[in-house]
Amino acid sequence: MLNRILLGGLTACAIALPAAAQEAYLVGLTAALTGPPASTYAPAVDALRIYIDRVNAAGGVNGKQIKLVIEDDGAQPSKAAANTKKLITQDNVVLMVNASLSSTYAPVIAESKSANVPLLFASGVCPQSVYPPADPLQFCTTGYASQFDSRATLDFVKATAKGPIKMGFSAMAIPLSRGEMDYAMELSKKMDIEPIDQEVIPPPTADYTPFATKLKDAGPNWVYSWAPWVTQVRTLEALRKLGWQDNYIAWGHLEAEAELARLKDGKFYVINSNALFQEKQPIHKEIEAAASKAGSKFPAQTMTEGWIGGMAIEAALKGAGWPADPAKLRAAMENLKIDTKGLRGGPIEWTKDNHFRTRLYYRVYKWDGDKIALVQDWKTYEVK
């Protein structure tokens, strides 16, 4: 807290750290650290930075340090484009990383393609172009992927629900979320789930009750929401306030673990591709230790995406050897196997034409009595 106020007062710090060693891998990152969506991207960037600092502390990769150059684009496409151009041309980074809103993808892709520098999506949703047949320069480690998540969710609902299913949908009024909800409605018809209502909620909404009223009156016994966390949780709370007590399933963003504990709602399912921290696996303790040592203001539970991003960068740079140029790096990344040490259901494997992953693993959690319970263990889906 004091540290923040100190900086808030803009007092100059005393000593300057020695400049980083000349010889280092240069990795550029453009991220939405300010602006409305910052709450979902800032923790991931912090995790990525802590991971890279830890790797550097342990001697770096192939004996060389990794210099991570972070630029904020405030989720603004024009700023993201300028940042990417600066990182590629001025800092001549060998690898570009994007941890920002999907609206910044197009300019970043355009800039890195013109300089053919490989581009890794670390905490934003994976664009279509990483699925097979993948674009040679784009890779993605983010947990959630459009269309696959809905298929896994509807499979889970079909498996657990007893009797006929009437499903409502809740999306945020951004093209990505609406597109996913439309796909889910089409898919549910094929699985004889009756889609009865879709609520599209504009981001700046003072009160979610009017939307929840409409959703509740449609009389669903299941509601599925795939959108930024604030829309998912606010719709649920509004529905509960209106006395709707049925099942609600949403995607598990990085805030999920803390929110499940806060809401303590027995019928609120969270489907996720990352393991939650309450399982206390060795990797989780490792992340918690690193986060507290680095004094990050974000809780360790929100750091899985960033950590996996760090692992991917480290593995890619190790594969490319030294000195690494974009072409060697891209070749190394094309058949990379990243061991997620339990953070995910299995390793992330990239092949020549599948830059997303060959297998997807989904888990479902729910609050049960006094702790978060695992409802469905890793379920695998092949990515064709």
Added chain:
Amino acid sequence: MTAALLQVDKIEVVYKRVITAVQGVTLSVGERQIVAILGTNGAGKTTTLRAISGFLGIDDARISEGSITFKSTRIDNELPHRITGRGIVLVPEREKVFPNLTVAENLAAPVPRAARSGQGRRLDERAYHFFPRLAELRSRTAGLLSGGERQMLAIGAALMCGPQLLLVDELSLGLAPVVIQDLTRRLRSIRDELGIGILLVEQSAAAALEIADYAYVMENGRVVLDGDRERLKSHQDVQEFYLGQAAGERRSYRDIKQYRRSRRWYG
């Protein structure tokens, strides 16, 4: 000369750092004395009044020379609401009431100087005492009042500030003569009962000289003549140019056109 309540000596007011509106004006108002300033349009009357009440700032004007002292404390170029706090209250020329507030609210709004000494309640009666007509109009919105009633309300509201010196700007503007008579009579009774000084700025010299103990005549930003009521009334130029009594019989237009009497002020 009774002890000077307000002493203005040789003030000069400059607008926008370029135009000198008033030069070398000296006047003084004693305790319980009614002083009038006569003059045509643009003679600098309102500027002088604004200089005294501190409202020059708004149209980018400033007192560049001279000083204004009120009960031996200098108040030139001081914040307007602080001058009112000392007891100098201005009854402005136009826009003299809050149109959307009722009469009672117009009287309650001002910040009475006396409030600091706690006799707020008594002030209300004072306004209604001098202007009983206002008591009947208590709940009517001020915007709907007639010209005369507005002037009464303006003076009443000024009294609410517990003034020691009342500056009245153009009392007679747009009012019927009988109303002016009534208002001037009330002004004198206010002066007698409350013992406050009044500085009256007027274009109709007749009404002003009715009640003024002392008067000044201003032209082109300078005081050209001053004296007590008798002296001014008997002065030939004041009669001709301000009171409209032409000397001798009526003359045809042609004569006047050729020979225009020049003013011998400095006699």
Added chain:
Amino acid sequence: MFRPPPRASGYLHTNYGEDLSLFRTRTERVSLAIFLVIVASFPFLASPFALDLACQVFLASIGALSLMLLTGYAGQISLGHAGLIAAGAFTTGILAREIAAPFWITLPASALTGIVLGFVFGLPSLRLRGLYLAVSTLALHFVVIYLGGEYETKRGFSTGIVIDPPSLAGFKLGGRGWYFVLFVAAVASLLICINLLRSRSGRAWGAIRVRETVAEALGINVARYKLLAFVISSSMTSVAGCLFAYYRGFVSVEAFDLFLSIQYVAMIIIGGIGSLLGALLGAMFVTVFPYLIEALLRLLPNAQKLAGDIFAVNYAAFGVVMILFLAFEPLGLVGIWRRLQNYFLLWPFRYKPLAGARK
């Protein structure tokens, strides 16, 4: 009105040609030559990032000039500038995507959209003034953004419309190519503004800005000139939007939020309301300022650790600078520049010219 730069006395002109020319004295022609040399050599010396920044400055100055024309000279406050840029960008995006129109169709098309929208944005100005007009342009901004968002989702471009750079007979515009194209566009819009302000409509706008009722009394058709101001300013802005779309290579609704409108209004205020030079200086300042702050803060030793906070500080610093300019330097950068010029113009004479004379 459009004030020529201050110059010493003694320059007399004998014919209209000389009188109308923009660069009359020898010193001005020399300084123009030097300026052109610098501008021409800049792309070859500067790093690509500085080149990109320069292109952004040219784009911003077209928008700032048109807003200065509308708000600085015609006195019509408009908070809907981002909406107009979005309109230009979306026209280009839609035409390029739907019918793969080349740039010499999309450019005039976006100018046309600008004219139509200028007319629509301008209609309220006939009834409203000042604050209420600003609010009506703000409302129209939201409507344009809503329509853009609808188009994007209905046609499935969820991450924005990607368009490839314009090509004339196969010649693709590279980095430096863009620099010169945008420089020419900025100079063209500057000339348009200068000549407009020296013409009858310029004088009419000046009158409307000072006092509408008096302008009406002087026989100026206030409605016509207000709409003219809106139409010209909007068409220039949407052309800037079209160039923006081509330069960035994509169009998405998130790029044109309210903050962009505020940045443009900040440009003309910080630059100095009421002078074209102000618009240019303002555009340069507001575009370069965030990167300046970032570079400055990066010097802080533990910059890396506080990465997340630096950008909030950047955001707050922009607010502080705007407040400082508004509160302490109402004349803006141009005020400072004019004072500097006066100082050197009267260099031997310490005495400051009559303050009233040079407003």
Added chain:
Amino acid sequence: MSWSRLGRLTLRAPSTTSRFQLARTIRLQLAVNILVLGSIYALIACGYVLIYRVSRVLNLAHGELMMLGAYLVLATASLFNGHPGIALAAAILLSLLTGAIVYIFLMRKMTGEMVLAAILTTVALGILVRGIVILIWSAQQQYPAQALDVSNPSLVLFGGARISMWSAVLVATTIAVYGALFIFLRFGRWGMRMRAAGQNPLLAAQRGINLHGVYALAWSLSTLTGALAGILMALDSGLTSSMPVIGLKAFPAALVGGLDSFAGALVGGLIVAGAEVLLIYYVDPLLSDVVPFLALIAMLIVRPWGVFGTREDLDRV
């Protein structure tokens, strides 16, 4: 259109409640939604009106100041963690102070400037406040209700309509604030002076009213009501750094009602909220984002000075 929707709903309603009774609950629930959203917009709108009415300045930083009030609750909650009452009171007092400070150190300098410069100063202030809030509290989703450990149960009103406790408190607060403002402006001396200063600043100064005092009072009252709205909304549904946008959505409500009348702000809030809720329910939820501004454009064309605003203001602006 709406009939078919209603018909489809009732067919599938559980058989126990009669068709008539269910339709009544829906209508009641819609009325409650309109009431809650209307009082949110009205409480925010009265902040705009308070400042505009007295000093003719439109405070576009109202959304950010509202958010600052909510974040202050987080700070005071950690200071007085144990008794939420004191924490809330402290936060409200702090925001009152912020309003006065903002006026004295910033807006006082801008009184003489032109309209655009004053508006832009408030925008710059908004950017500054947003930067500081993100700096100190980060952009994460925060929950003041959790910090004050107060719960937010859902209350069942007559006829089956439901409302959350804090929304009910918000509606009550709005009514209380408007009542207090009405009495203060109608009968309080300082209230009358505020109205007087709003109508004719020059004459007010001549009557000894200290204009700076009145403007500071207006600004602090405005941040007080803004903070109330921010705090209650945050307690009801959590707090993120994107709350100022809601302040902007409440702005059309103030303008539809007429920028210088409180009755207008109240009615404007209800009109905009009603339009939004009914459109969401019967037409298309996506419109709720654009509805306030469409209502604004319609009002600006028909009656620019709003339902209750005074006409002459328009020319003087």
